[in-house]
Amino acid sequence: MKMFVRFMLYSLLLNWAAVALAQTPAPATVPAGYEEEAARAAALLRTAVDLYKEEGDAAFAKFSRQGEFTDGDLYVYVLDRQGHMLAAGGPSAALIGRDVSPLLDDELKQHLAAALQQPDSDTIHSDEYRWKNWQDGKVERKRVYYQLYDDKSFAVGYFVQRSSPDAAQQLLEDAAQAIQADPQGTIARINQLDPEFNRDDLYVFVADLDTQSMVAHGYNRRLLGIHFPDMKNRDGMRVGQKLLDAAEAGETSVSYTWPNPVTGKDEEKQTLIRKVGDYLVAVGYYQESKTAAQ
Structure with missing residues (x-):
């Protein structure tokens, strides 16, 4: 009976969180396309805090095992104000009882200190x-929601595996300006995976319109030097030719499926394009593919 009541409470909190977070004006709080994950995280956090208010430290055992307080890649973790891990339902369970501060880099230490x-x-x-x-072994952006209660920080976070259209547009602007100012230097930096042109799942690639070849790619160096019109995706679509045709027609974006370097899956990609002198400069952002049933 108690489990049923908690399930109903969780469902109600999920609905509440979806409404509350959808009304949040700050776009940094909920990255575009992650409203559902944000609602689930907030709901799980509220449920955990409410249980702690009922049971005190006895709730930590429930937070620290798989089940009620894990939801996919979401899990609850709890720190005291000195930075000691008190409970964790994910891989951080190995840190329970330890001061996590010495294990963090300087940037993360600042984040933790500000939160506590x-x-x-x-x-x-x-x-x-x-x-x-912990599901794919990659270091990724993580958005965390946390609440301080009884001198403890209760937190739940989710991974942000897809950048926003605005971020892609900004990277295209930066790359286009750099190509305009110093084509060869910028091409070399892109091919060296300079983080200025390689941001999470966003990267720049450049085609030479005279030679019709790929001269820069911020993720897959094996594509360098290929005949750009012949570049295909796994479905056999001639993506390179499609991009060239769109640029010739004055279009600014093209949609097709392509492997996401963060998730490793084929996903729908909206690629923004711009002619800069003799070059076609491109940056694409990913959208999770939907099946017909969805």
Whole structure:
């Protein structure tokens, strides 16, 4: 009976969180396309805090095992104000009882210190940092929601595996300006995977319109030097020719499926394109593919 009540409470909180977070004006709080994950994280966090209010430290055991307080890659973790891990349902369970501060880099230490200085309240705070995703083993952006109660920080986070259209547009702007100012230098930097042109799942690639060849690629160096019109995706679509035709027609974007370097899956990609002198400069952002049933 108690489990049923908690399930109903969780369902109600999920609905509440979806409404509350959808009304949040700050776009940094909920990355575009991650409204569902944000709602689930907030709901799980509220449920955990409510259980702690009922059971005190006895709730930590429930947070620290698979089941009620894990939801896919979401899990609850709890720190005291000194940075000691008190409970964790994911891979951080190995840190229970330890001060996590010495294990963090300087940037993460600053994030943690700022979070633990927040006063106890009913307010849910949010932050973003980079952390290893236990499901794919990759270091990715993570958006975390946390609440301070009883001098403890209760937190739940989700991984952000797809960048926003605005971020892709900004990278295209930066790359186009750099190509305009110094084509050869910028091409070399892109091919050296300079982080200025390689941001999470966003990267720049460049085709020479005179030679019709790929001269720069910020992710897959095996594509360098290929005849650009012949570049195909796994479905056999001549993506390179499609991009060239779109640029010739004055279009600014093209959609097709392509492997996402973060998830490793074929996903729908919207690629933004721009002619800069003798070059076609491109940056694409990914959208999770939907099946026909969806």
